[in-house]
Amino acid sequence: MNVENVEEGETMQVNTQTRILRKRYIEALLSGEQGLASQVIEEGLSQEVAPTRIYLDVLAPSIIHIGDLWHKGEINVAQEHLATQISMRQMGYLMRLLRPSKKLGVRVVVTAVENEHHAVGARMLADFLYMDGWDVDYLGDNTPTKDLVEFVQLRGARLVGLSVTLVENLPQAREAVYMLHQLETRPVVMVGGAAVEADPMQAESLGADARNADPLAAIQDARSLLGLGVAKHTLDEYLKVLGDRIQTTRKGLRWSQQRLADEAGLDRTYISMVEGGKQNLTLGAVMKIADALEVTVDSLLGQEASFISS
Numbered sequence: 001m002n003v004e005n006v007e008e009g010e011t012m013q014v015n016t017q018t019r020i021l022r023k024r025y026i027e028a029l030l031s032g033e034q035g036l037a038s039q040v041i042e043e044g045l046s047q048e049v050a051p052t053r054i055y056l057d058v059l060a061p062s063i064i065h066i067g068d069l070w071h072k073g074e075i076n077v078a079q080e081h082l083a084t085q086i087s088m089r090q091m092g093y094l095m096r097l098l099r100p101s102k103k104l105g106v107r108v109v110v111t112a113v114e115n116e117h118h119a120v121g122a123r124m125l126a127d128f129l130y131m132d133g134w135d136v137d138y139l140g141d142n143t144p145t146k147d148l149v150e151f152v153q154l155r156g157a158r159l160v161g162l163s164v165t166l167v168e169n170l171p172q173a174r175e176a177v178y179m180l181h182q183l184e185t186r187p188v189v190m191v192g193g194a195a196v197e198a199d200p201m202q203a204e205s206l207g208a209d210a211r212n213a214d215p216l217a218a219i220q221d222a223r224s225l226l227g228l229g230v231a232k233h234t235l236d237e238y239l240k241v242l243g244d245r246i247q248t249t250r251k252g253l254r255w256s257q258q259r260l261a262d263e264a265g266l267d268r269t270y271i272s273m274v275e276g277g278k279q280n281l282t283l284g285a286v287m288k289i290a291d292a293l294e295v296t297v298d299s300l301l302g303q304e305a306s307f308i309s310s
Contacts, residue, residue, distance in 0.1 A: 016294075017044070017047055017049055018044070018049060018053060018054070018057035018058055018296075019291070019294075021040055021041075021043070021044045021049070021054070021057075021058045022057065022058045022061060022062055024040045025037060025040045025041070025058050025059070025062050026062050026065055026066070028040055028086075029062060029066055029082075029083040029086060029087065030066075030075070030079070030083070032079070032082050032083075032086075034086050034089070037086050037087075037090060038089075038090065038093075040058075041054060041058070041090050041093065041094070044058065045097075051094045051097045051098050052098065052131065053296070054094060055091065055094050055127070056297055057287075057296065057297060059087055059090060059091060059094070060124065060283065060287070061284075061287045061291070062087065063083075063084070063087050063120055063124075064283075064284045064287070066080060066083045066084070066087075067080070067194070084118075084120050087120065088119075088120065088123060091123060091124075091127060095127055095130065098130075098131060100130055100131055100132070100133050100134075102133050103133050103135070104132070104133040104134055104135075104228055105135070106134055106135065106158050106159065106226060106228065107134070107135040107136075107137065107155055107156060107157045107158060107159075108129055108134045108135065108136055108137070108157055108158070108159040108160070108161060108222070109137045109139065109148070109151065109152050109155060109157040109159075109160050109161070110122050110125055110126040110129065110136060110137070110138050110139065110160075110161040110163070111138070111139035111140065111141070111143040111148060111161075111162065111163070112140070112141040112142060112143065112162075112163045112164070112165070112193075113142075113143070113145070113162050113163070113164055113169055113172040113173045113176055114142060114143060114144050114145050114148075114169075114172045114175075114176070115142060115169050115172055116141060116142060116163065116164055116165060116166065116169045116172065117141050117142055118141065118163075118165035118166065118193075118194075119140050119141035119163065121163045121165060121192065121193045121194070121215075122138070122140070122141070122161065122162075122163035122193075123138065123140075124215050125161050125163065125192065125215040125218060126138035126161070128215045128216065128218075128219055129161070129219060129222070132219050132223075134159075134222075137151075137155055137157065139151070145172065145175055145176045145179055146179075148160075148176060148180075149176075149179045149180055149183065152180060152183065152187055153183055153185070156185070157187055158187055158188065158226060159187060159188045159189075159190070159222055159225075159226060160180055160187050160188070160189045160190070161190050161192065161218065161222075162176055162177070162189065162190065162191045162192070162193075162208070163191075163192055163193040164191060164192075164193040164194075164195040164196065165193050165194045165195055166194075166195060167195045167198050167199045167202070169195065170195055170199065170202050170203065170206065173191050173195075173206055173208075174205070174206045174207065176189075177189050177191065177206050177207045177208050178207060181207065188209045188210075188222070188225045188226060189208050189209050190208060190209060190210045190211070190212065190218055190221060190222060190225075191203065191206055191208040191210075191211050192211065192212045192214070192215070192218050196211050196212065197282065209225055210222070210225060214281070214282040214283040214284075215283060216283050216286075217280070217282075217283075239274075239277040239278070239279070239280060239281075240277030241277075242274075242277070242281070242300060243274050243275045243276055243277040243278075243279075244275075244277075245299075245300050246260075246271075246274060246275055246289060246293070246300060247275040249293045249295060249300075250275075250293065253293065257271045257272055257275070260289070260292060260293070263292035263293075264285075264288040264289050264291070264292035265288055266285065266288060266289070270285075271289075274289070286300060
């Protein structure tokens, strides 16, 4: 067996491991069993799956899946809250095992906006920024705007990440962006979360320096806005590279675009636009496509996501 085949076999093995772990982890979340969830994570580590891979390929998609079930009404808010709390504990555990990339020496404050009690998206962004080498102050949920502005000024943060899950909390995000931009040392303010996707027109009016529902893309935006190791590709170029990778992998399986769309639970037109480099993707969409193609997420994202590779 040549080197190329060995690497391909290893990638398939890791992907199979994480798929099995993810299925069992989701089952643990739905049963509300903290001990079982911890056991799944420990088994992954004992199988030498890197903590970053467990975070990205097990925890993150499981949290997205639970959120989808809640939005569809298939689980109630209490079940969603318990699953979130269990996952937050596991995220904290994995983060203690990780060493960040080379320190950037730049402070960022991340929080859910005032009245927003869903903080898992903010926590994921904070963790991804930490892994990317940022000095992160994570404030959790429901931070009063006045206190947030004072804290940002006190800490000298150059970047603020605001998370909004519910559309009704977008006005609080707008107020926070406005007040932060009034500071003498004006920080870059990014807004993300499910509400950004749910109501893009209202999100566009927030006045933020960047809006992104996906933490991976948010980090690229943050680096670009602050001039920190700007990605080699422009967004259009990067989307073309990503689209080419997806198309090449799909054709290697001799699948049609419709087959990939069906397997990933996406629309064929959407897949066509992705492969043509004309469609930005959320982390959830990348995960669905990677899962369908049975490859790891970072094999599609490439070096642009090196900070989360094993």
